[in-house]
Amino acid sequence: RKEQLQLLASVEAVTKDGYRMKLASNISSVRDLEQAIKYGAEGVGLFRTEFLYMNRTDFPSEEEQYEVYRQVAEKAGDHSVVIRTLDIGGDKQLEYFDLPEEDNPVLGYRAIRISLDSKPLFKTQLTAILRASVHGNVKIMYPMISSLEEVRNAKSLLEEAKRDLDERGISYCHDIQVGIMIEVPAAAAIADLLAQEVDFFSIGTNDLVQYVLAVDRMNEKIAHMYHPYHPAVLRMIRQTVMAAKEAGIPVSVCGEIAGDEKAIPIWLHLGVSDLSMSSELLLRVKHRILNTFASDGKEIGASCFRLSTNDEIESVLLQFSEKDVVLDRK
Ligand code: PEP
Numbered sequence: 001r002k003e004q005l006q007l008l009a010s011v012e013a014v015t016k017d018g019y020r021m022k023l024a025s026n027i028s029s030v031r032d033l034e035q036a037i038k039y040g041a042e043g044v045g046l047f048r049t050e051f052l053y054m055n056r057t058d059f060p061s062e063e064e065q066y067e068v069y070r071q072v073a074e075k076a077g078d079h080s081v082v083i084r085t086l087d088i089g090g091d092k093q094l095e096y097f098d099l100p101e102e103d104n105p106v107l108g109y110r111a112i113r114i115s116l117d118s119k120p121l122f123k124t125q126l127t128a129i130l131r132a133s134v135h136g137n138v139k140i141m142y143p144m145i146s147s148l149e150e151v152r153n154a155k156s157l158l159e160e161a162k163r164d165l166d167e168r169g170i171s172y173c174h175d176i177q178v179g180i181m182i183e184v185p186a187a188a189a190i191a192d193l194l195a196q197e198v199d200f201f202s203i204g205t206n207d208l209v210q211y212v213l214a215v216d217r218m219n220e221k222i223a224h225m226y227h228p229y230h231p232a233v234l235r236m237i238r239q240t241v242m243a244a245k246e247a248g249i250p251v252s253v254c255g256e257i258a259g260d261e262k263a264i265p266i267w268l269h270l271g272v273s274d275l276s277m278s279s280e281l282l283l284r285v286k287h288r289i290l291n292t293f294a295s296d297g298k299e300i301g302a303s304c305f306r307l308s309t310n311d312e313i314e315s316v317l318l319q320f321s322e323k324d325v326v327l328d329r330k
């Protein structure tokens, strides 16, 4: 089974009736990317850079970061690489960076909030990414965005980093694309406004589910309430996708749900063709896509939006994904 799946690495992800999807990988290191390429990933939809900052005694320098981003950009070839800026705080800590004790760390000082508050730290990372942008198809993505101001402030720091590079006489991609994670309900609610400011969206369902349902993603006591197919979550996803389409910008999904085969009808119904997931899940998802009729999937996906509970939705999706394996339809 594993060997059979591996044969699909070089096959395009197309449904039986010709709907082309693009499956990229979530990575945290150059090694992850090598694995992703082996599994046929079409680029990197999410490079979690915080791992570059972990297991060391101080922040990585511009040079150190540039070296890693450059390698990733080069290895990805023509495919795009979405580099997400530092997403620490909440569940991710750095030994050498003294974050305050907080009552609600997940609602606290984390991700873009830290970056915008620690400008030199943020600019070092932006500069390293900009420098790597001449070595491939690199894009920048900001995590945990909850307002328009945050996007504007991040963008103006990016412009500062560009001017500094101009002064240093170092080249970079002048029209590098800038996108944001949609993972906070506020961002989904103002997705139409945010879409005017950025080049792309990526929906981070791991945090979105946590914040929409007010269910801590790390708390085992309430893990049974962590429902990616809750109608409230699906509505937020739909609203985000509609806003992106209205504004004419691309939207992808990079949370764990992207690697769940069951979710494919949702993407077909909403017209989402870009997914980014852990490499190990990629070939299974591709196998499912290859065995699905988009026309059928769309109907199932649409029906999910008429159902009222997570359980109902999940069971319809499960039924569909199991049925399709058995019936090898012509
Ligand atoms: C997410 O929140 O869905 C996501 C992809 O980011 P992370 O899991 O790193 O928070």
Ligand code: MG
Pocket: 143, 183, 204, 206, 207
């Ligand atoms: Mg997240």
